[in-house]
Amino acid sequence: MIINDTVDYQSLAGKIEGVSFIDCPQDNTVLYVGKKLENRLHKLDQTRNCVVMLEEGMLLDDAIAESNTVIYSKHLLADYGLLSKILYDRENEQLSTAEYQMVNGATISTSAEIGDNVLIESGAFIDHKVIIGAGTRIRGGARIHHACIGEYCDIGEYTVIGAPSFTNTLDADGNRVPIYALSEVTIGDHVHISEFTRVNRGQSRSTTIGEYAKIDGHVAIGHDSVVGRNAVIAGSAILAGFVTIADNAYVGIGALLKPFVSVGENTTIGIGAVVVRSQPDNALAVGNPAKTLKKR
Numbered sequence: 001m002i003i004n005d006t007v008d009y010q011s012l013a014g015k016i017e018g019v020s021f022i023d024c025p026q027d028n029t030v031l032y033v034g035k036k037l038e039n040r041l042h043k044l045d046q047t048r049n050c051v052v053m054l055e056e057g058m059l060l061d062d063a064i065a066e067s068n069t070v071i072y073s074k075h076l077l078a079d080y081g082l083l084s085k086i087l088y089d090r091e092n093e094q095l096s097t098a099e100y101q102m103v104n105g106a107t108i109s110t111s112a113e114i115g116d117n118v119l120i121e122s123g124a125f126i127d128h129k130v131i132i133g134a135g136t137r138i139r140g141g142a143r144i145h146h147a148c149i150g151e152y153c154d155i156g157e158y159t160v161i162g163a164p165s166f167t168n169t170l171d172a173d174g175n176r177v178p179i180y181a182l183s184e185v186t187i188g189d190h191v192h193i194s195e196f197t198r199v200n201r202g203q204s205r206s207t208t209i210g211e212y213a214k215i216d217g218h219v220a221i222g223h224d225s226v227v228g229r230n231a232v233i234a235g236s237a238i239l240a241g242f243v244t245i246a247d248n249a250y251v252g253i254g255a256l257l258k259p260f261v262s263v264g265e266n267t268t269i270g271i272g273a274v275v276v277r278s279q280p281d282n283a284l285a286v287g288n289p290a291k292t293l294k295k296r
């Protein structure tokens, strides 16, 4: 079904369970797809009962429109923001009845799934919708929401994972409005994260950290980013949204990565680099803007 007239977002929200991303679409979710991703629309061939939000003028297969609700929007992100707010409010309403218990000075949701031999230090906070694998240690002051953390991880003091968050865009009147993040954070086994780091909840797919990755302190990992297996992110580096760090890559101290860039396998990003273009595998990149120095 294609809706071109005024959209009733409240009733649309009633048809969907969550959000997903065009590269991995899931049934019964909402997806927004801008013109830059138009060539990936075929990935929706098999999806059913989704709300697919497109920019005006984008072409879509009839079969996709038959199995899903398609909305063409002049202000795609702002309209998606409206829907995200309804879903966010609904989520908060569901969570408002949930309960917490104090265990050795930590606050833990009664619905959190905590594995064997997990050590949660005094002052930590574990929210609903959190799963923590066996043998993991959550240090004092850490706050964990909307996350699945693997086994034998170590989450540093005051690190915040999956907190409620939002990005923003301008609406038709030029007002800045929020787009709520509704996905989660997924952390593989044997991941170490030092103190005061934040890992944002995904906006349309899970923000993901691969197994054995080592993340230093004061790092920011933006929504929907993916950090590969064995990767290292050194202190104070900032990954914007939708950044991809491939397996075994090394991001130096204080590096800044622009939204949507990727860093190839085994590539090193030097201290303080400003990465505005994607970097290939086995490379070394430094400077502002970062240039590839040499291939190893």
Ligand SMILES: CC(C)(COP(=O)(O)OP(=O)(O)OC[C@H]1O[C@@H](n2cnc3c(N)ncnc32)[C@H](O)[C@@H]1OP(=O)(O)O)[C@@H](O)C(=O)NCCC(=O)NCCS
Pocket: 216, 234, 235, 251, 252, 253, 268, 269, 270, 271, 272, 273, 284, 285, 286, 287, 293
């Ligand atoms: C990029 C890096 C790997 C290069 O190390 P290296 O191979 O030993 O290279 P050198 O120090 O010999 O420098 C080679 C050249 O690159 C320059 N360079 C090195 N690092 C640079 C950086 N981060 N930004 C800009 N230029 C840099 C050097 O000035 C030198 O230039 P020159 O040939 O004109 O003199 C290293 O400098 C770096 O930034 N490592 C990250 C370390 C880190 O974050 N560790 C975390 C520990 S917790």
